[in-house]
Amino acid sequence: MARLSRRDFLKTGAISSFTLLNGCQPLFGKAASKAHVVVVGGGFGGATAAKYIRYFDPTIRVTLIEPKAKYITCPASNWLFAGLTTLDQLSVNYQGLKNYGIEVVCDTVIQINAEQRRLTLSSQQTLNYDRLVLSPGIDFRWDSLHGFNQALSQRFPHAWQAGPQTELLNQQLQAMPNNGTVLICAPPDPYRCPPGPYERASMMAYWLKQHKPWAKIIILDPKRSFSKQALFEAGWKQHYGYGSENSLIEWISLADNQLVSLDAERKTLTTEFGDRFSGDVLNIIPPQTAGKIAIESGLSNSSGWCPIQPISAESSLLPFIHVIGDAGHYAPIPKSAFAANSEAKACALAIVSLLNQQAISSPAWMNTCYSLITPDHGISVANGYQVNADNSITAIKSAGGISQKTDPASLALEAIYTQSAYLNLRTDCFD
Amino acid sequence: MKLWLLIASFGMLSSASFNSYAELNGQNIALNCFNCHNPKPAANSAIPSLTGYSQQRLQQALLDFKYDKTNATLMPRIAKAYSDAEISAVAAYLSQQ
Numbered sequence: 001m002a003r004l005s006r007r008d009f010l011k012t013g014a015i016s017s018f019t020l021l022n023g024c025q026p027l028f029g030k031a032a033s034k035a036h037v038v039v040v041g042g043g044f045g046g047a048t049a050a051k052y053i054r055y056f057d058p059t060i061r062v063t064l065i066e067p068k069a070k071y072i073t074c075p076a077s078n079w080l081f082a083g084l085t086t087l088d089q090l091s092v093n094y095q096g097l098k099n100y101g102i103e104v105v106c107d108t109v110i111q112i113n114a115e116q117r118r119l120t121l122s123s124q125q126t127l128n129y130d131r132l133v134l135s136p137g138i139d140f141r142w143d144s145l146h147g148f149n150q151a152l153s154q155r156f157p158h159a160w161q162a163g164p165q166t167e168l169l170n171q172q173l174q175a176m177p178n179n180g181t182v183l184i185c186a187p188p189d190p191y192r193c194p195p196g197p198y199e200r201a202s203m204m205a206y207w208l209k210q211h212k213p214w215a216k217i218i219i220l221d222p223k224r225s226f227s228k229q230a231l232f233e234a235g236w237k238q239h240y241g242y243g244s245e246n247s248l249i250e251w252i253s254l255a256d257n258q259l260v261s262l263d264a265e266r267k268t269l270t271t272e273f274g275d276r277f278s279g280d281v282l283n284i285i286p287p288q289t290a291g292k293i294a295i296e297s298g299l300s301n302s303s304g305w306c307p308i309q310p311i312s313a314e315s316s317l318l319p320f321i322h323v324i325g326d327a328g329h330y331a332p333i334p335k336s337a338f339a340a341n342s343e344a345k346a347c348a349l350a351i352v353s354l355l356n357q358q359a360i361s362s363p364a365w366m367n368t369c370y371s372l373i374t375p376d377h378g379i380s381v382a383n384g385y386q387v388n389a390d391n392s393i394t395a396i397k398s399a400g401g402i403s404q405k406t407d408p409a410s411l412a413l414e415a416i417y418t419q420s421a422y423l424n425l426r427t428d429c430f431d
Numbered sequence: 432m433k434l435w436l437l438i439a440s441f442g443m444l445s446s447a448s449f450n451s452y453a454e455l456n457g458q459n460i461a462l463n464c465f466n467c468h469n470p471k472p473a474a475n476s477a478i479p480s481l482t483g484y485s486q487q488r489l490q491q492a493l494l495d496f497k498y499d500k501t502n503a504t505l506m507p508r509i510a511k512a513y514s515d516a517e518i519s520a521v522a523a524y525l526s527q528q
Contacts, residue, residue: 052462338466345462364456366463366512368505380505384460384512399512405504414504416477423473425466 035060035355038119038129040109040293042066044073045325045340046135047097047429052348053133054100060355063103063127065119069093071430074193075337076422077162081170082203084375090162096431112297114318131351133313134299134306135325135340136291137161138192141304144287145269146261155264156282159200160192169283173204176280179214183269183279185259186221190305191288192326192335194227195381199371200283202232205240205248206374217249220269220277224255227334228371228381228402235373235411290327297321305329310387311360313347322347330365332395333385339367341429363387370418378415379403457520460513464525481525490522 039050042064050064070093079085094104105127111120112132119127140158142150159169173182182204186197201217208215226232236242236249257271268278289295289304299306299315306323307316313328315321324347325340333339346363353360365385372378383400385393403414468481481489495501497510497518510518 341466342463346459349459349462361459362456364459364463366460366466366509368467368509382505382508384509396512399510400508403504404508410504413477417467417504420473420476420478421467424469424476424478427469427471427473428465431471 035130036128037062037131037133037351037355038127039064039133039135040119041135041137041291041325042068042071042094042097042104043135043137043325043340044075044337044425044429045137045344046133047071047094048341048344049133049135049324049348049351050097050102051100051429052345053351054102056348056352057356058101060352061103062101063105064094064097065105065107065109065121065127066094067106067108069106072162072166073337073422073426074160074162074196075425077159077166078196078200078203079372080166080203081173081200082206082372082375084203084372087163087167092426092430094430109293112293112321114297114321117320130320130355132321133344133347133351134294134297134315134321134323134327135344136293136327138288138326138335139290139292139295140286140288142286145259145284147264148262148284148286152262152264153284153286156262156284158285159283160187160196160285160288169281172281173207174211176212176215178212179216180212180280181215181278182217182281182283183277184217184219185269185282185284186219186223186226187285187287188222190331190335191285193369194334194336195232195369195371197221197285198226198228198232199373201249201251202235202240202371202373205236208248209240213248215248218277218279219249219251220259221251221253222255222258224253227369228379231379231402231406232371232373234406235377235379239374239377288326290323294323294327299323300327301329303329310363310391310393312350312354313343314350322351330393333365333393334367334369336367336369337429338369338425339365341425342366365393368421370414370421372415372418374415376415377411378413378418379411380414380417456517457522457524460517461521461524464521470528482528484526486519486522486526489525490519493518493522 039046050062053062070091072090098104107121107123109119110122117129157165157169159165184197201219240248257273259269260272261270268276270276290300290306294306301307306327307329308323313322313324315323324343326335342365350360368382370380381402384396467478470480470482472480493510496506
């Protein structure tokens with residue numbers, strides 16, 4: 001019996017779904033389910049879940065709720081600081097998903113009634129669901145630094161959700177004095193995109209080296225170490241004088257002497273033991289939690305993230321709600337767009353199995369994460385992840401890790417792969 | 432009666448769709464390949480689409496990555512995560528796409 005091949009699905013989208021309903025047999029079960037899955041959040045996780053549920057079973061009705069008409073990707077947004085991309089080039093719309101027969105509703109969910117399996121949107125419209133996929137991304141904890149608050153993020157941008165914040169930080173970088181200082185306040189674990197602050201420093205340094213070579217970037221880190229540290233430090237040494245007096249980048253671990261307050265007028269940060277750091281540009285990336293709707297709906301625990309059952313991505317706290325992406329507690333899988341896509345596919349398979357009353361197969365997650373140190377110097381980290389009998393998630397031991405080949409040709413090749421991987425991931429999620 | 436038919440048809444379909452656990456696992460792993468190896472790759476993509484290759488060729492390529500028989504940056508680290516049987520199942524799934 002012919003089944004929908006991935007190629008056919010990609011080629012013909014909604015048209016093939018229609019054909020399937022009337023003719024061929026879908027991958028899972030007969031064309032009888034007619035269940036309704038609502039996906040909340042149109043980032044990498046939500047978009048992938050919506051698309052792949054339709055791919056696995058085109059008889060399932062899928063609605064995606066997302067307030068923004070276009071989405072600006074966080075991945076690759078650091079490249080803007082090096083002048084390698086624009087917000088326009090980072091933008092995707094939802095036409096690709098609509099072509100698969102996904103109903104895209106441009107609105108915000110204000111309430112989830114888990115008992116009645118019903119959502120209320122800001123327009124007061126209500127939607128019933130059989131299964132809900134929540135992919136709300138992150139929110140910030142604004143109370144971690146005395147003297148700092150949400151309003152001040154307009155002066156000290158986090159730029160950790162790509163868009164106007166990214167543009168604002170870039171404008172500040174370009175406008176600062178030629179010998180100015182940028183302070184990047186990295187967040188504590190766990191947070192979206194573990195190598196992000198360090199790729200950001202690299203991309204800013206790339207631009208500063210050409211335009212303000214007397215400037216300096218200081219990364220103030222609440223952690224003792226960071227993602228791909230050896231590779232970043234080697235790259236910084238090679239390109240930005242890291243470790244020398246005139247280094248463009250300095251990394252300071254404040255693990256035993258955390259930042260406690262901000263003097264907004266003086267643009268000065270103070271630590272527990274009274275050390276002060278002043279800058280011209282302050283990129284304060286606050287500690288993070290699951291997105292607001294997940295917290296308000298009772299899907300998070302004291303960690304601020306949403307516990308899930310790994311096999312199905314279903315919430316450990318509320319039934320029929322599946323949480324994927326940065327908001328979910330999938331540790332040790334890092335909070336990356338690639339991982340969100342991987343979690344979304346496993347979740348889509350599980351939901352389709354559940355709706356067709358079939359056994360759920362064991363998820364096989366993966367993460368690959370590339371970063372640029374210069375446009376021609378790329379590095380990566382990768383691994384596969386598995387669920388164990390005790391319901392824990394672990395990295396597969398025999399594999400993974402950071403780039404092993406660090407000769408110039410391999411690093412240049414990884415830089416090229418960085419850009420291709422970003423564009424292809426985007427296509428896999430949104431088109 | 433209706434319910435019975437439904438259950439029976441589910442049973443038949445599941446055995447028809449999935450011959451073995453290995454095949455299932457192959458799909459779950461292989462879905463991750465498309466993140467980078469998109470069937471509709473970006474213009475000038477340095478990462479190839481995997482469409483149009485035989486199971487044998489895909490399997491050999493993955494085994495070569497796993498056992499460091501080929502010069503590559505990222506794939507050896509990924510291929511080492513999977514048993515030879517899983518790699519075979521991944522290749523089988525990909526070759527049918």
